[in-house]
Amino acid sequence: MNIHSITLRKMNMPLKAPFTTSFGTFKQKDFILVEIRDQEGLSGWAESVAFTSPWYNEETIETNWHMIKDFLIPLLLEKDIQHPHEVSQRFAHIRRNYMAKSALEGAIWDLFAKRQQLPLAKALGGKKKQIEVGVSIGIQNSVQELLTIIERHVSAGYHRIKVKIKPGWDIEIIREIRNHFPNILLMADANSAYRLTDTQRLKELDEFNLMMIEQPLAPDDIIDHAYLQRQLTTPICLDESIHSVEDARKALALGSCQIINIKIGRVGGLTEAMKIHDLCETQKIPVWCGGMLESGIGRAHNIALTTLSNFTLPGDTAASSNYWYQDLIEPEVTVNRGIIHVPEEWGIGYEPNRLAIDQFTQYSETLRP
Numbered sequence: 132m133n134i135h136s137i138t139l140r141k142m143n144m145p146l147k148a149p150f151t152t153s154f155g156t157f158k159q160k161d162f163i164l165v166e167i168r169d170q171e172g173l174s175g176w177a178e179s180v181a182f183t184s185p186w187y188n189e190e191t192i193e194t195n196w197h198m199i200k201d202f203l204i205p206l207l208l209e210k211d212i213q214h215p216h217e218v219s220q221r222f223a224h225i226r227r228n229y230m231a232k233s234a235l236e237g238a239i240w241d242l243f244a245k246r247q248q249l250p251l252a253k254a255l256g257g258k259k260k261q262i263e264v265g266v267s268i269g270i271q272n273s274v275q276e277l278l279t280i281i282e283r284h285v286s287a288g289y290h291r292i293k294v295k296i297k298p299g300w301d302i303e304i305i306r307e308i309r310n311h312f313p314n315i316l317l318m319a320d321a322n323s324a325y326r327l328t329d330t331q332r333l334k335e336l337d338e339f340n341l342m343m344i345e346q347p348l349a350p351d352d353i354i355d356h357a358y359l360q361r362q363l364t365t366p367i368c369l370d371e372s373i374h375s376v377e378d379a380r381k382a383l384a385l386g387s388c389q390i391i392n393i394k395i396g397r398v399g400g401l402t403e404a405m406k407i408h409d410l411c412e413t414q415k416i417p418v419w420c421g422g423m424l425e426s427g428i429g430r431a432h433n434i435a436l437t438t439l440s441n442f443t444l445p446g447d448t449a450a451s452s453n454y455w456y457q458d459l460i461e462p463e464v465t466v467n468r469g470i471i472h473v474p475e476e477w478g479i480g481y482e483p484n485r486l487a488i489d490q491f492t493q494y495s496e497t498l499r500p
């Protein structure tokens with residue numbers, strides 16, 4: 132693919148509203164933006180979804196910068212890449228560091244699609260022209276505030292509402308939401324806030340007709356989730372526990388979940404994400420695309436992936452304006468009655484806005500073969 136240069140940018144973007152999970156609150160988003168330019172002047176873009184601290188997984192922005200610069204870029208530049216599938220093979224002997232790998236692989240996929248003069252969605256084999264999306268709502272200060280925010284998103288037409296739960300902010304909250312919104316598609320994400328000893332409490336959630344409960348138990352577990360799933364009628368969806376198609380195969384064999392949340396960064400890139408999608412499709416396990424508070428660049432990758440056929444449940448890819456005063460792409464991602472129209476331009480399908488990118492860049496580094 133004739134790589135001319137790879138630019139890493141450390142970004143910092145203020146969030147419109149703080150996002151709180153069982154681990155803490157984000158007021159701004161720091162991340163690494165990757166641009167891979169070819170000799171013809173085309174650029175492929177992607178972002179790393181690693182956070183500043185290792186609470187979601189073990190990666191951070193700093194570890195990603197180190198891995199990308201000192202290990203992954205040298206491997207990428209070792210010899211020419213013909214197809215993006217080769218990237219994950221070339222990185223395979225490097226353990227884990229999925230988000231770092233995914234950031235480079237994603238930029239290669241975008242560049243590849245642009246060179247083929249194809250929208251990324253088509254390059255991946257996606258057929259949908261539009262996708263249905265939901266929204267993920269962080270933990271709020273009061274139930275009243277949470278209900279107000281849900282009301283706003285339900286009126287806007289989002290197809291499902293995801294709320295965060297943790298011990299002490301769960302049964303009563305879900306009961307309140309159900310009293311006010313008896314018919315919405317509702318799910319709860321626990322980000323590993325429970326243990327198997329909380330089974331009785333989690334069973335109480337069964338009466339609220341949740342679409343699923345996401346990652347109730349430990350981030351590295353598939354055994355206890357299988358015990359728990361046998362005792363719950365609510366489907367379990369795994370997020371943090373699944374890093375690869377092998378993890379997915381084992382979790383499905385054990386009955387640890389009935390749904391999988393696919394995050395491109397968590398599984399090391401689009402190629403692995405597609406393998407998990409395909410495996411789940413053959414086993415009739417629905418999947419959906421998770422979010423990591425991405426800028427428009429990462430959001431565009433999520434949209435392209437969601438065009439694959441087994442993404443049958445609404446994902447977390449909400450509108451740019453839900454997060455950002457100013458996004459990095461033009462046009463922004465817009466959601467109309469819960470629907471995103473998949474762009475038909477080449478590559479990620481949205482134009483990176485270099486002015487906005489410069490505005491939010493704290494520092495950058497360019498590497499050349």
Ligand SMILES: O=C(O)CCC(=O)C1=CC=C[C@@H](O)[C@@H]1C(=O)O
Binds near residue numbers: 370425449
């Ligand atoms: O809107 C989004 O991008 C989804 C936000 C979201 O739910 C999450 C973002 C980051 C980490 C987690 O708290 C969480 C998730 O686990 O899915």
Ligand SMILES: [Mg+2]
Binds near residue numbers: 320322346371392421
């Ligand atoms: Mg989650």
